[in-house]
Amino acid sequence: MKNDHKAAMSGERLRLTPGIKDTRPHLPYRAVPGILPEVPREKTDACCGTPSGLMTPPSLTSGDAPYGHCLQGHVPSPVGPVPRLSTRLTARDYWGGLKVRLGLGRDRYAMPAGLYAVGRPGPRSPVLVTANYKLTVDALRTELSTHDAWILALDTNGINVWCAAGKGTFATDELVHRLKASRLDQVVTHRKLVLPQLGASGVAGHRVKQRTGFQVIWGPIRARDLPAFLKNPQKTPPSMRRMSFTLKERITLVPVEISAAFRPAAWSLGMAMLMALLLGMAGPAPFKTVLHTMLLGVTATVVGLLSGAVLTPILLPWIPGRAFALKGAFLGLAAAFISLLAVYPDMTVETSIALTMMTIATSSFLAMNFTGATPFTSPSGVEREMRWAIPAQALVVTIGLIGWLQAVWAG
Amino acid sequence: MRNMTYLPGVSTLTLDTSRCNGCRTCTLVCPHAVLKMANGHAVIGNRDDCMECGACALNCPQEALRVTPGVGCAAYVLQTWFKGKEAACCGESGCC
Incomplete structure (x- = not known):
């Protein structure tokens, strides 16, 4: 290199x-x-x-x-x-x-x-x-x-x-x-x-x-x-x-945010897919349904990635809340809602909630990571928000994953 | 983006006005115009705008300003939690 x-x-x-x-x-x-x-x-x-x-x-x-x-x-x-x-x-x-x-x-x-x-x-x-x-x-x-x-x-x-x-x-x-x-x-x-x-x-x-x-x-x-x-x-x-953080400057940062998020996201998604595949094959659901539900999980994660690493940087000043994890969660919720209507409408309430939670957790985490690219976040502030955000994100993503895996298994 | 105030009440910035000699350097180096001049010495304006970069404290010849400096980066903070302060870095590879 x-x-x-x-x-x-x-x-x-x-x-x-x-x-x-x-x-x-x-x-x-x-x-x-x-x-x-x-x-x-x-x-x-x-x-x-x-x-x-x-x-x-x-x-x-x-x-x-x-x-x-x-x-x-x-x-x-x-x-x-x-x-x-x-x-x-x-x-x-x-x-x-x-x-x-x-x-x-x-x-x-x-x-x-x-x-x-x-x-x-x-x-x-x-x-x-x-x-x-x-x-x-x-x-x-x-x-x-x-x-x-x-x-x-x-x-x-x-x-x-x-x-x-x-x-x-x-x-x-x-x-x-x-x-x-x-x-x-x-x-x-x-x-x-x-x-x-x-x-x-x-x-x-x-x-x-x-x-x-x-x-x-x-x-x-x-x-x-x-x-x-x-x-x-x-x-x-x-x-x-004075430092600025214009729309143009924020858009410039998006590709780097995506490339930074890509590897960990692909890795965790790969692990989740493997688990889902094993569970799905062991469960009673037909293989086609298993694949369909698995794909919904991928979609939920990708929507979270877009919301946290693309939309959050661009829309930053207009998203409610001060903490980045909160901003990301808000936007994740909105993005999940839109994709529920558009991409996966006919689903059980449980599966919809599980997928929404996966999107919110992904978006919130990536938005929180964006603090490092901004010219105004203080280390004390970042640590303050991470102390509640990390456990919250972990909890939400765990519940979401369990719900989704259950849906994969049951079909 | 006009309002660049992050979380309120967290900054570690302090100013001992009795030590200040009014050299104005802190007002030149602060990237968020937190420090201003009043009656011949520096004063802290909006403390919540402070991002703790440490420029003012490092460049204060009187050591009137104090702040715990650092980078406001979640990826970095996460690494300090798991790997410790020494091993932490921001980039994925080839640490900066």
Whole structure:
């Protein structure tokens, strides 16, 4: 799964752009430590025996890596040439972005950490700090098409800024380490770093200042506000500093919710089907009826999945209740009611109730899981609702399952 | 989505105004504008809007703000219950 990085490490080396004179006395270009983007740390550990700083730099033009095509030569700097990022997305970037948004290969969409350039930055150009998630770097570089700036990508294992800040990888230590490794103090004459606001839960600005002399300036939340911010850093409208959760943003999250729910849902459904099949074959009901009732169980679960992982994110602000488990249960009830009328009308009351309970429990659980994708749920709140929701969901799904299995058996 | 208030009365956020030096950093880093300035020092506005991300406390040079930070993620909380705090992670594979 780490093929990208392996390919990057074994591939061709970066070449010095013609016209840039290497003035350093004895170090060949490839041995310039630190200045080059490093492959994410855990991956470089594989090459033991080489001091990490003196490792052969990864190829940034490797055909297999997800980032090679975003580079456009190099920009000279006092510590050597710095890879330059294109500010335009290509078909490959869109394709890669689409895949990770669908939940495919999301955990290995990383850029090498280190210093990059956009435009033609010099010693007085701003330094923008970001995470080494490719999608994050894409969002940043495309907003900077008319800017000359340095970009310092921290090694967050290919995780976005906010999640990485929460996990402690977009952190003070990593920033200090990356500053030193890239010798930024020799690249720029000023001592200011612009960090995305959402990195503040991982980086303590005043500690960075104490340890490196660099002052942290908290930039806007969204990359698209950067051009306005850079023009006038003193005046940031409150909207730049407030989290949003628009319909569009919520819809974007749906595919990942589905792909995350798919495996556990398929697994539990498979187990339930196996049990139902054995029971049905042992029972008095004809096989055709058994299969029919089993299919109803699948439908109830799929309806719950759609309600909890698709409709709950989209309709979130309009569903009654504050707790997500409750919102999911409400929507599950509504979805079950509609499917009772539409999909399975002629059923006994017992079976209808059992199927409804399965839908409600599935929807409630998945809706509760959506808390992790929202930008406003607190851990105290999530734990508070889970303390009653998990037992309730377990109870409801158990009763529902028993009712359904009974129906499968009796036919 | 305008109203992003989650469960009421759960946030662990506290502010000791006597320690506050009025540097405003907390008002810059809070993603939900919970902290505001009044009479030269920070005040907590709507505490129920706090998501306990920890940005304000981490960036308060006076340690006037305190909060138990964490991620509001049910999958993560579930794992802390079963696997313990150290082994818990959000992603399915290759922990973040």
